[in-house]
Amino acid sequence: MQGFIQQVLNALQVGSVYALIALGYTMVYGIIRLINFAHGDIFMVSTYVAFFVGTALASYLLGLSGLLLFVLTLIASMFATSLLAVLIERFAYKPLRYAPRVSAVITALGVGLFLENFTLATIGPDPRFLPRFFTVQTYTVGGVAFSNIQMIIIVVSALVMLVLDTVVRRTMVGMAMRAVSWDKFTAPLMGVPVDRIISITFAIGASIAAVGGCLYGMVYTIDPYMGIRIGWWAFISAVVGGIGNIRGAMLGGYILGFVEIFTPVILPASSYRDFVAFSILLMLLIFRPYGILGRPVAQKV
Amino acid sequence: MKRLLPLIALLVGMSLIVSACRPRGPETIKIGLNVELTGSIPVVGASCKNAAELAVEEVNNAGGLEVGGRKYKIELLIEDNEDKKESAAAAAQKLNAAGVLVMIGPNASRNAIPAAEVAEANKMPMISPWSTNPKTTLDAATGQPKKYVMRACFIDDFQGVVAAKFAITELKVQKPAVLYAVDSEYNKGIAEIFKKTMEESGVPVVAFESYTTGDKDFSAQLTKIIQAGADSLFLPNYYTEVPLQVQQAHKLGFKGVIFGSDSWGAVELIDLCGADCEGYFFTTHYAPDIATPKAQAFIKAYEAKYGKIPDDVAALTYDAFGLAFQAIQAAGKIDREAVNQALHNIARYEGVTGVMQFKGTGDPVKSAVVLQIKGGKFVYYTTAQP
Numbered sequence: 001m002q003g004f005i006q007q008v009l010n011a012l013q014v015g016s017v018y019a020l021i022a023l024g025y026t027m028v029y030g031i032i033r034l035i036n037f038a039h040g041d042i043f044m045v046s047t048y049v050a051f052f053v054g055t056a057l058a059s060y061l062l063g064l065s066g067l068l069l070f071v072l073t074l075i076a077s078m079f080a081t082s083l084l085a086v087l088i089e090r091f092a093y094k095p096l097r098y099a100p101r102v103s104a105v106i107t108a109l110g111v112g113l114f115l116e117n118f119t120l121a122t123i124g125p126d127p128r129f130l131p132r133f134f135t136v137q138t139y140t141v142g143g144v145a146f147s148n149i150q151m152i153i154i155v156v157s158a159l160v161m162l163v164l165d166t167v168v169r170r171t172m173v174g175m176a177m178r179a180v181s182w183d184k185f186t187a188p189l190m191g192v193p194v195d196r197i198i199s200i201t202f203a204i205g206a207s208i209a210a211v212g213g214c215l216y217g218m219v220y221t222i223d224p225y226m227g228i229r230i231g232w233w234a235f236i237s238a239v240v241g242g243i244g245n246i247r248g249a250m251l252g253g254y255i256l257g258f259v260e261i262f263t264p265v266i267l268p269a270s271s272y273r274d275f276v277a278f279s280i281l282l283m284l285l286i287f288r289p290y291g292i293l294g295r296p297v298a299q300k301v
Numbered sequence: 302m303k304r305l306l307p308l309i310a311l312l313v314g315m316s317l318i319v320s321a322c323r324p325r326g327p328e329t330i331k332i333g334l335n336v337e338l339t340g341s342i343p344v345v346g347a348s349c350k351n352a353a354e355l356a357v358e359e360v361n362n363a364g365g366l367e368v369g370g371r372k373y374k375i376e377l378l379i380e381d382n383e384d385k386k387e388s389a390a391a392a393a394q395k396l397n398a399a400g401v402l403v404m405i406g407p408n409a410s411r412n413a414i415p416a417a418e419v420a421e422a423n424k425m426p427m428i429s430p431w432s433t434n435p436k437t438t439l440d441a442a443t444g445q446p447k448k449y450v451m452r453a454c455f456i457d458d459f460q461g462v463v464a465a466k467f468a469i470t471e472l473k474v475q476k477p478a479v480l481y482a483v484d485s486e487y488n489k490g491i492a493e494i495f496k497k498t499m500e501e502s503g504v505p506v507v508a509f510e511s512y513t514t515g516d517k518d519f520s521a522q523l524t525k526i527i528q529a530g531a532d533s534l535f536l537p538n539y540y541t542e543v544p545l546q547v548q549q550a551h552k553l554g555f556k557g558v559i560f561g562s563d564s565w566g567a568v569e570l571i572d573l574c575g576a577d578c579e580g581y582f583f584t585t586h587y588a589p590d591i592a593t594p595k596a597q598a599f600i601k602a603y604e605a606k607y608g609k610i611p612d613d614v615a616a617l618t619y620d621a622f623g624l625a626f627q628a629i630q631a632a633g634k635i636d637r638e639a640v641n642q643a644l645h646n647i648a649r650y651e652g653v654t655g656v657m658q659f660k661g662t663g664d665p666v667k668s669a670v671v672l673q674i675k676g677g678k679f680v681y682y683t684t685a686q687p
Binding site for chain 2: 002003006007010013014120124125126127128129136138140145146147149150219220221223225226229260261262263264265269270271273
């Protein structure tokens, strides 16, 4: 039983990061029907921004409290990453907005490769940790061990998702996003600035990925290729939850977190992980192609 | 295709004539380096390249290598194998096509094994500095030693046995657990031999867990290990992953001793791991603090050129080049077949990493050392003889 609760905590930690990244996939898909395969690499770039900003702040502003340092790093990383995503959208995807959909997807893959190799060439392949913002404290309650960092990851992720959900459902920007998603030809006739809304969507998706990146970098090492596997898993999360659906992406992220943790517990080895994850994806695509929370869409002719 | 044949024959014929006209063979000796410059273990690649450049520079500064009464400069061709199986084989093909006399590397067994197949097929002598998996020098089909592949380090069987014996006698472990990368020949080989030795000594391994290279979260496996009541953890994994595993084990409340293998021996392990790795042990090839005069000279030269103490990969690469140079001189001509023969005739070689003896195979017989991480440094602890 202790073992089970311990594993659930582990799964929540991993699932939080998947959910945050899956949100970026799902929002972009929702608004321009593009699977932004560069999103995993945008997440990778966000961790490098956090690494450089965090290290610089820690060395120039000595004596800053860990919390303040973390918040400043987080804001810088969110800002820089959003800017990057908006630029990518402006220069790589916008010219292709009315091109066949596959052209944009291939471009997205190309942008991802560019980000990976650019990082590799300029920064190098060595794995790094973000600076330690918080001293690690471990607690054991009833035989279940957890750390303050783990709690921060789980709670901050949940808060970010809550805020996003409110923004999309309750604000004007959220309403405009839903309108563009619903019908991008009619929305401008109603006075919705489509280009700006698309940019905002990319910016929000990227800044959520940056939150995920800062949290991820506190416990795992970062390297130029880290975005590939996480990107794929987050993509599966988004599809499992119902791509285009925000709550679906959150749910999908946690489901994939549980797959990651419970595969080696139930099956003999952790190497079955990808097998399990992709099997779930296949089953869903066969029996419920619009995902768990998605709604079926009739193909418009 | 039929019409092309005469044309091909003509081209081949012409190239034969052209090459026959060239006077007295090449001016330089080409040595290839198949190395992990990018990928998951870049520090290994960097150390290997540094040591290779140092070894070549020393020979060239002394006027070159004297072979059959003539001095030849050494030309080093470096190919990045990106720490990938396919690229390691492709890099070996490329070096073979470039006409290298000997290929040094790759270092990680997962790359050295496919590259060794290429070397064997093309009759190109290969020396891996750091690959400890038995399969590197063993022909999988026949079970016989490969004819063109050698190494400068001991093999996993020996290291696995040393680690197990050390754990029993010095660390007094009762319930060891193992976590290893299942898709990497090196990690898997050493983990299995460790388990076998432990069980033969009557100490059962309570948890034998695996992961895939590139994984960063090990909490599921570590939780299982802790639930199994393990008192110690053996991590025969690369320095990029060990810090994550150690830190995550600590966060999950693991209190026992942790130890590993030669893949720990990069200073970056300490940078990434911080205080979490303090006091832990690993088996490896050499210890800078008990070095012989020959090793001292190398350590000094390396430090002067690169500003840091050479790690085990650097030392083994330097020895691999030493072996190659000695064999080329003994062969007396620039010919792969003769050099390969000379390599296999080396009965005893005193290198930076100790004395090596070859007994008819490509695997040297040499001793291992156990190092401890103490105050952010690797400190010599004990030596294990074969």
